[in-house]
Amino acid sequence: MDSQHRLLRVALPVPLPRLFDYLCDDAGPGDIGRCVRVPFGRGEKTGVVVALPETSDVAAGRLKPVIQVQREVAALPDDWLELVAFVSRYYHAPIGEVIALALPPGLRRADAVAAEDEDPFIDLTEQGEAALADRRRDSRSLRLLIQLREAGVQRRSQVRELPDGQAFAETLRRGWLGVVPAPERADAGASRSAPPLTVEQRAAVEAIAESDEGFACWLLQGVTGSGKTEVYLQLATAALARGEQVLMLVPEIALTPQLESRVAGRFPAASVVSLHSAQAEGARSRGFMHALEGRADIVLGTRLSVFTPLPRLGLILVDEEHDASYKQQEGVRYSARDVAVWRARQRQVPVVLGSATPSLESWQHARQGRYRALQLRLRARAEALPRVRCIDTRRLRLDEGLSPALLAALGDRLTRGEQSLVFLNRRGYAPVLSCPSCGWISHCPHCSANLVVHLADRRLRCHHCGCDAAIPHACPSCGNQDIQPFGRGTQRIEARLAELFPEARVLRIDRDSARTRRQWESLLARIAAGEADILVGTQMMAKGHDFPQLTLVGVIGADASLHAADFRAPERLFQQLMQVGGRAGRAHLPGEVLIQTEYPEHPLYRCLVGHDFDRFASSELDAREEAGFPPFSFQVMLRADAPRLDDALDFLRHAQRLAQAHPPDTLRVFDPVPMRMTRLARRERAQLLVEADARAPLQRFVTEWVELLRAQRIPRELRWQVDVDPLEV
Ligand SMILES: Nc1ncnc2c1ncn2[C@@H]1O[C@H](COP(=O)(O)OP(=O)(O)OP(=O)(O)O)[C@@H](O)[C@H]1O
Numbered sequence: 001m002d003s004q005h006r007l008l009r010v011a012l013p014v015p016l017p018r019l020f021d022y023l024c025d026d027a028g029p030g031d032i033g034r035c036v037r038v039p040f041g042r043g044e045k046t047g048v049v050v051a052l053p054e055t056s057d058v059a060a061g062r063l064k065p066v067i068q069v070q071r072e073v074a075a076l077p078d079d080w081l082e083l084v085a086f087v088s089r090y091y092h093a094p095i096g097e098v099i100a101l102a103l104p105p106g107l108r109r110a111d112a113v114a115a116e117d118e119d120p121f122i123d124l125t126e127q128g129e130a131a132l133a134d135r136r137r138d139s140r141s142l143r144l145l146i147q148l149r150e151a152g153v154q155r156r157s158q159v160r161e162l163p164d165g166q167a168f169a170e171t172l173r174r175g176w177l178g179v180v181p182a183p184e185r186a187d188a189g190a191s192r193s194a195p196p197l198t199v200e201q202r203a204a205v206e207a208i209a210e211s212d213e214g215f216a217c218w219l220l221q222g223v224t225g226s227g228k229t230e231v232y233l234q235l236a237t238a239a240l241a242r243g244e245q246v247l248m249l250v251p252e253i254a255l256t257p258q259l260e261s262r263v264a265g266r267f268p269a270a271s272v273v274s275l276h277s278a279q280a281e282g283a284r285s286r287g288f289m290h291a292l293e294g295r296a297d298i299v300l301g302t303r304l305s306v307f308t309p310l311p312r313l314g315l316i317l318v319d320e321e322h323d324a325s326y327k328q329q330e331g332v333r334y335s336a337r338d339v340a341v342w343r344a345r346q347r348q349v350p351v352v353l354g355s356a357t358p359s360l361e362s363w364q365h366a367r368q369g370r371y372r373a374l375q376l377r378l379r380a381r382a383e384a385l386p387r388v389r390c391i392d393t394r395r396l397r398l399d400e401g402l403s404p405a406l407l408a409a410l411g412d413r414l415t416r417g418e419q420s421l422v423f424l425n426r427r428g429y430a431p432v433l434s435c436p437s438c439g440w441i442s443h444c445p446h447c448s449a450n451l452v453v454h455l456a457d458r459r460l461r462c463h464h465c466g467c468d469a470a471i472p473h474a475c476p477s478c479g480n481q482d483i484q485p486f487g488r489g490t491q492r493i494e495a496r497l498a499e500l501f502p503e504a505r506v507l508r509i510d511r512d513s514a515r516t517r518r519q520w521e522s523l524l525a526r527i528a529a530g531e532a533d534i535l536v537g538t539q540m541m542a543k544g545h546d547f548p549q550l551t552l553v554g555v556i557g558a559d560a561s562l563h564a565a566d567f568r569a570p571e572r573l574f575q576q577l578m579q580v581g582g583r584a585g586r587a588h589l590p591g592e593v594l595i596q597t598e599y600p601e602h603p604l605y606r607c608l609v610g611h612d613f614d615r616f617a618s619s620e621l622d623a624r625e626e627a628g629f630p631p632f633s634f635q636v637m638l639r640a641d642a643p644r645l646d647d648a649l650d651f652l653r654h655a656q657r658l659a660q661a662h663p664p665d666t667l668r669v670f671d672p673v674p675m676r677m678t679r680l681a682r683r684e685r686a687q688l689l690v691e692a693d694a695r696a697p698l699q700r701f702v703t704e705w706v707e708l709l710r711a712q713r714i715p716r717e718l719r720w721q722v723d724v725d726p727l728e729v
């Protein structure tokens with residue numbers, strides 16, 4: 001009988017690979033998936049009930065009772081618990097750590113999700129209507145009533161956003177406003193302002209909509225500007241009409257504002273929840289609860305939102321699926337794209353991975369038929385893809401890195417009143433400050449990296465650990481007064497362009513100029529309103545944006561990535577350049593892309609000039625197959641860091657011996673090596689790579705290996721992590 005269960009097994013957000021048992025007199029099967037507050041150590045913690053065990057390994061006398069089971073809100077469903085368990089297993093992260101990641105902090109304090117975290121619908125009451133009818137003088141409350149009546153029933157958070165929303169509390173107190181039931185969801189799928197689809201778009205939508213096989217993974221490969229977003233929106237329309245929920249993942253917060261308004265505009269009656277890590281706690285918890293209770297129709301968010309519980313889930317969309325920001329680079333190192341595919345299979349729903357430049361892993365899956373390939377070869381609005389040309393800079397005199405041809409092209413656009421973008425993926429003024437007389441250079445004291453010159457606020461700053469210092473007036477080593485910034489970043493290009501084109505409005509877009517979401521949105525708004533002529537931007541400008549007046553993209557400094565050591569460097573460079581080039585000429589004006597390079601004959605650039613992603617991908621994959629790199633092998637990286645490099649290396653050597661004692665015949669265990677950027681924030685870092693030809697034996701091996709490693713005594717200052725399917729090797 002249910003009431004006999006007196007034990008709860010709880011996953012707590014602690015970095016230990018185990019679960020904890022507690023006593024609870026009134027526990028029942030309905031408690032699985034509920035948040036629970038329990039005593040832990042000298043304090044309290046909130047976790048999630050994962051099971052009702054009959055017995056515990058802990059002696060009965062040492063079991064403690066729970067403090068509170070949170071029964072007012074819906075329990076997390078079984079499929080969510082399975083998802084979390086899968087991520088814990090696959091990425092070899094303690095279940096508690098995965099829960100700590102997946103569950104918003106607001107919910108982790110089990111008592112905090114009170115009614116105030118709800119966001120109910122608000123409308124005028126009868127008294128409110130009466131007050132409006134015999135209004136004699138103006139007041140903010142009355143103005144708010146008028147605004148709300150015009151806007152129609154709104155959520156409380158939206159009412160507060162109305163022009164006189166500050167009067168909300170007072171108006172509520174007067175009894176003029178009240179909570180009303182949610183408006184009918186019947187037209188949640190009704191679309192507003194959907195353009196007629198192109199032939200290719202329609203074919204893609206129909207292919208996906210008509211296959212009713214439950215799970216299928218679609219790779220939507222569409223050139224830049226081909227209208228992939230429109231395909232997502234049409235698929236979402238159909239899902240909403242069936243009463244299903246849609247999960248839409250986007251790579252970066254930077255991209256959400258534009259997409260959010262596009263989605264909200266298309267589905268005015270649907271409840272759209274956006275989730276990202278930069279959000280206030282309350283908003284994230286609220287969004288999560290909306291989704292959990294099935295009230296959210298569309299969840300739009302960055303990688304973290306892959307963990308949103310969705311009882312009516314019908315479709316998963318992953319935009320820019322190749323983007324590296326889907327992979328978390330610390331803590332639980334999951335790939336939201338891969339987890340999304342797993343989740344779609346678990347729930348037997350379709351998942352669409354979209355990109356102009358798919359990851360080679362996904363592209364290979366599509367080639368082998370494991371993913372279903374869909375192509376959009378034509379742009380939706382523009383006549384053609386931009387013309388891409390290389391400017392051979394070997395024999396040119398450059399002006400602060402800018403070639404005469406690029407400057408002339410910028411001048412042309414200026415006279416025609418069109419916008420240009422100069423793309424340089426390096427922010428700051430110059431990557432290093434140096435002394436020509438003694439050779440001193442501005443090293444970061446904590447990292448194996450240089451301090452970057454930021455002339456805008458006269459600081460030297462490390463882009464890895466964040467430490468900063470004033471720019472010295474003289475060389476700290478020899479006293480020479482003539483120390484110079486060496487190399488170029490966006491600030492320097494911005495300054496030079498402003499000198500060369502005094503009549504132009506030059507706007508810099510990088511993480512320094514768009515530090516907050518508000519700054520970023522206002523920059524985007526200024527560009528869209530045509531308040532800038534020349535943009536100087538980093539990869540923040542590369543993806544997703546759609547500015548119809550932008551017709552020229554100039555690329556400088558790209559060669560640096562051509563010879564990088566990481567085997568994925570060419571893939572990343574190609575993706576980035578194709579994405580950024582794709583910003584040019586997206587509406588009715590023809591676009592042009594100029595790439596400054598010393599290697600105009602390089603195959604990567606040749607493929608770019610020909611817009612030939614497939615040729616690039618297949619030759620890159622041939623090279624990888626030859627070398628035995630992913631996707632032709634599977635990798636797990638063990639990383640260790642400590643104040644002393646020897647400690648990190650010793651640990652890894654020990655790990656290597658443990659691995660070899662467990663004879664892994666189909667496995668290759670490499671020697672530990674210092675990481676390329678060895679020192680980061682005063683810690684020395686090293687890594688050990690394990691590779692296999694198949695995933696299953698690798699996973700079995702790593703599970704045992706991690707267990708052995710966890711049992712080792714290690715120096716107190718040493719930390720180690722496992723990275724499954726690492727992106728950087
Ligand atoms: N069927 C259509 N008819 C008219 N315009 C369309 C259609 N589909 C999309 N568009 C417009 O074409 C432009 C490009 O579409 P969208 O931004 O969806 O492309 P995308 O494939 O996501 O591009 P990218 O990968 O470069 O970000 C947008 O301005 C969009 O409104």
Ligand SMILES: [Zn+2]
Nearest residue numbers: 444447462465
């Ligand atoms: Zn540093």
